[in-house]
Amino acid sequence: xxxxxxxxxxxxxxxxxxxxxxxxxxxxxxxxxxxxxxxxxxxxxxxxxxxxxxxxxxxxxxxxxxxxxxxxxxxxxxxxxxxxxxxxxxxxxxxxxxxxxxxxxxxxxxxxxxxxxxxxxxxxxxxxxxxxxxxxxxxxxxxxxxxxxxxxxxxxxxxxxxxxxxxxxxxxxxxxxxxxxxxxxxxxxxxxxxxxxxxxxxxxxxxxxxxxxxxxxxxxxxxxxxxxxxxxxxxxxxxxxxxxxxxxxxxxxxxxxxxxxxxxxxxxxxxxxxxxxxxxxxxxxxxxxxxxxxxxxxxxxxxxxxxxxxxxxxxxxxxxxxxxxxxxxxxxxxxxxxxxxxxxxxxxxxxxxxxxxxxxxxxxxxxxxxxxxxxxxxxxxxxxxxxxxxxxxxxxxxxxxxxxxxxxxxxxxxxxxxxxxxxxxxxxxxxxxxxxxxxxxxxxxxxxxxxxxxxxxxxxxxxxxxxxxxxxxxxxxxxxxxxxxxxxxxxxxxxxxxxxxxxxxxxxxxxxxxxxxxxxxxxxxxxxxxxxxxxxxxxxxxxxxxxxxxxxxxxxxxxxxxxxxxxxxxxxxxxxxxxxxxxxxxxxxxxxxxxxxxxxxxxxxx
Ligand SMILES: Nc1ncnc2c1ncn2[C@@H]1O[C@H](COP(=O)(O)OP(=O)(O)OP(=O)(O)O)[C@@H](O)[C@H]1O
Ligand SMILES: [Mg+2]
Numbered sequence: 001x002x003x004x005x006x007x008x009x010x011x012x013x014x015x016x017x018x019x020x021x022x023x024x025x026x027x028x029x030x031x032x033x034x035x036x037x038x039x040x041x042x043x044x045x046x047x048x049x050x051x052x053x054x055x056x057x058x059x060x061x062x063x064x065x066x067x068x069x070x071x072x073x074x075x076x077x078x079x080x081x082x083x084x085x086x087x088x089x090x091x092x093x094x095x096x097x098x099x100x101x102x103x104x105x106x107x108x109x110x111x112x113x114x115x116x117x118x119x120x121x122x123x124x125x126x127x128x129x130x131x132x133x134x135x136x137x138x139x140x141x142x143x144x145x146x147x148x149x150x151x152x153x154x155x156x157x158x159x160x161x162x163x164x165x166x167x168x169x170x171x172x173x174x175x176x177x178x179x180x181x182x183x184x185x186x187x188x189x190x191x192x193x194x195x196x197x198x199x200x201x202x203x204x205x206x207x208x209x210x211x212x213x214x215x216x217x218x219x220x221x222x223x224x225x226x227x228x229x230x231x232x233x234x235x236x237x238x239x240x241x242x243x244x245x246x247x248x249x250x251x252x253x254x255x256x257x258x259x260x261x262x263x264x265x266x267x268x269x270x271x272x273x274x275x276x277x278x279x280x281x282x283x284x285x286x287x288x289x290x291x292x293x294x295x296x297x298x299x300x301x302x303x304x305x306x307x308x309x310x311x312x313x314x315x316x317x318x319x320x321x322x323x324x325x326x327x328x329x330x331x332x333x334x335x336x337x338x339x340x341x342x343x344x345x346x347x348x349x350x351x352x353x354x355x356x357x358x359x360x361x362x363x364x365x366x367x368x369x370x371x372x373x374x375x376x377x378x379x380x381x382x383x384x385x386x387x388x389x390x391x392x393x394x395x396x397x398x399x400x401x402x403x404x405x406x407x408x409x410x411x412x413x414x415x416x417x418x419x420x421x422x423x424x425x426x427x428x429x430x431x432x433x434x435x436x437x438x439x440x441x442x443x444x445x446x447x448x449x450x451x452x453x454x455x456x457x458x459x460x461x462x463x464x465x466x467x468x469x470x471x472x473x474x475x476x477x478x479x480x481x482x483x484x485x486x487x488x489x490x491x492x493x494x495x496x497x498x499x500x501x502x503x504x505x506x507x508x509x510x511x512x513x514x515x516x517x518x519x520x521x522x523x524x525x526x527x528x529x530x531x532x533x534x535x536x537x538x539x540x541x542x543x544x545x546x547x548x549x550x551x552x553x554x555x556x557x558x559x560x561x562x563x564x565x566x567x568x569x570x571x572x573x574x575x576x577x578x579x580x581x582x583x584x585x586x587x588x589x590x591x592x593x594x595x596x597x598x599x600x601x602x603x604x605x606x
Contacts, residue, residue, distance in 0.1 A: 019111030030057025031173035041065035056167035074258035187208030228323035251285035419567035446555035514554035
């Protein structure tokens with residue numbers, strides 16, 4: 001029998017059930033309770049916050065603050081849905097400065113746990129307490145501030161309880177939540193206890209010090225400080241240099257007006273700024289604070305406030321991407337190229353914080369000298385080379401061979417020297433006028449191809465190659481739609497791709513520079529990037545992300561045997577390529593040793 005046959009009358013839901021349903025959106029696990037409680041403490045102007053967890057926060061969470069407190073006659077209101085002291089009108093919502101504004105968190109938490117609220121304002125003689133399930137405050141002991149204790153989360157809601165993970169996992173989520181708030185409020189001190197054991201403590205500090213206190217030395221050693229402002233918008237914080245990129249995106253913290261959020265626009269802007277020096281699968285680490293006029297951003301778009309919406313996403317994207325690009329450009333060529341060393345002290349614009357010296361030079365045997373890109377090389381080597389402009393490459397030529405022509409053997413002293421041999425199918429060994437160089441051929445070639453693609457696209461002359469045998473590959477409906485929607489962008493990049501079924505695409509042309517690689521992987525990579533960007537007009541930075549993906553697929557792979565001529569041609573190309581000393585993954589592309597360093601190592605003449 002269908003449910004319709006015995007229809008029940010429409011009824012208003014009881015208040016508790018409403019709160020329990022609302023809690024479903026806001027309170028997912030102990031960490032979400034903790035986030036709400038600590039945000040309330042910060043909103044109340046607390047200078048010091050103590051957090052006590054038991055059993056990963058499942059059995060008990062207590063947050064004790066020294067903030068302004070709640071008057072006794074408002075205690076039960078604090079637990080009432082849609083009751084808040086933070087906004088009173090739509091106007092105020094649109095320019096909200098506090099973390100809270102819905103008047104919903106405590107009511108939701110109280111609906112799915114046993115919540116005790118104890119508070120004392122500055123002028124009160126003593127504290128007042130509201131026990132679980134009561135609405136009448138009773139006198140209690142306590143210092144100024146508020147204590148919220150939450151016990152037995154979801155005990156009364158078994159369906160929810162089932163979804164909680166093991167205690168250590170929930171504890172981990174709690175720590176993540178606390179860390180995010182601690183990063184945003186460095187002037188507040190935090191102490192965290194788990195099962196009565198002290199597990200974290202952060203004293204009031206500067207924003208930068210707090211970052212290294214919370215996240216460890218990574219940002220200290222590899223950080224680049226960023227401080228950019230443009231009218232009403234500013235970006236502060238630390239990003240890590242490309243060489244320190246990670247395999248996972250687990251160290252990316254974005255705060256918009258002090259609120260930790262995930263945001264596609266900003267993430268994409270950051271990614272695209274790194275695109276020149278970092279490839280798709282490597283992840284930069286960053287802690288960035290975006291400050292923007294509150295009326296230019298809507299914070300009320302996600303039930304747990306994990307997302308915001310910018311009024312002018314384009315402007316935010318441009319600003320962030322520009323700021324990060326600027327910060328990164330200060331590091332081009334500044335990496336330490338000694339094989340065993342970390343980053344050099346001189347190359348570190350951010351002075352080491354207390355506790356870490358940030359320098360590992362002592363570990364290295366050779367303190368090799370970097371040869372940063374020098375535009376003068378171009379003139380010096382031009383006459384000896386017969387390099388083809390990328391635009392002149394005819395569609396039919398295989399990519400690798402087409403890129404290079406043999407260089408004259410009696411050429412002048414080139415910065416990267418003359419290739420002698422290929423080593424382990426990966427490196428090129430070359431003799432320079434002053435020593436020896438080893439070059440990572442894939443990384444170097446990737447950089448060269450990237451710059452060539454960029455040049456070709458800039459001059460709107462991306463050479464295209466029509467495939468004799470079109471490549472058909474299976475995709476999702478979404479990808480088919482995307483390919484059709486982005487037809488123009490794809491064409492500009494040298495691709496001709498069309499639907500050949502609800503879940504298949506046919507690739508008919510590709511950029512000639514890349515025609516030799518794995519075309520399906522190339523097309524998929526480009527689609528993936530386009531999905532991130534959306535079908536809007538491609539901004540320069542977004543375009544560069546795409547080109548980096550393409551270059552990675554087009555670059556010569558390890559174990560490909562190169563002739564000496566090909567190797568030399570690659571070295572000459574590198575000398576002509578801007579920032580060729582850093583590959584798209586942020587790793588150095590070559591290392592150099594002076595004869596004098598070799599002599600010293602072999603104790604010659606001593
Ligand atoms: N630690 C605290 N110190 C002082 N006042 C508090 C504290 N926690 C809650 N309050 C008061 O209780 C009210 C309700 O808190 P609750 O977290 O439910 O809502 P909110 O913070 O106003 O909005 P949101 O639901 O977005 O968090 C707050 O507006 C505030 O006045
Ligand atoms: Mg709140």
